[in-house]
Amino acid sequence: RKDSDGVCQLIPGCFILVFRRIRLMAYISEAQLKKFRDQEAELKNFREIAINLKPSSRDIPEIPGIDVYGLSIPYSGDMGGDHIIYVDFKKRYDIDARISRARQKGQETVASNLEKCRRMAGIALADVSGHQITDALLSLMLHQSFLLGSIYELENRGEISTRLFENINTRFYKSSLVNKFVTMIYGEISEDGRFRFISAAQPIPVVFSRK
16 A cells, blocks of 8 residues: 555555465465376377377278378367278288188188179278367277277177177277267278178268269
8 A cells, every 4th residue: 555655555354355365376386286186197098099090091992093182171289070081901901811611611601702802992980979188089089999800790790780880889888978879880992893781870972973
């Protein structure tokens, strides 16, 4: 406050109050600082895992006469609930070895289906509700579930079928929150241009053709 001559004077009570507030703020900041740093390190680690699972140009399947390209642009940041999985059967699943094992076991239907995989590739698109970093966790879970389930499908059927979608759907329904959902579509394109797909709540693919 100012005295009669206009000179500012400190009020002891106010000074003590301000001093105590400063000490309290410093105490809170120091207590939270380690927690914030730990959380930042965890998010950084999670972000690195998520980014490493995003497909690169090396993962795009090569199909004679067909160009394949896909891109996912997150709504915010560098991660989100949208995800692309490329399935190059020849690179990812060693089709030759699987065909040989199937024939040794007398599984001719499985071997025949695997032969078709030589001349085609698959693409899976997933969309998790939400645009946050935490939503990327569901897409990462789906990524691993799909690829692991694909191995089982190829071993037992020689192809990826609707059974895989049914199993994934059941698992995610039982483990995800009620307000979270995932839609997904998986399609296979052959060298002759044929495209077959399995959809779980995704829009029907649009085909552009000169014919």
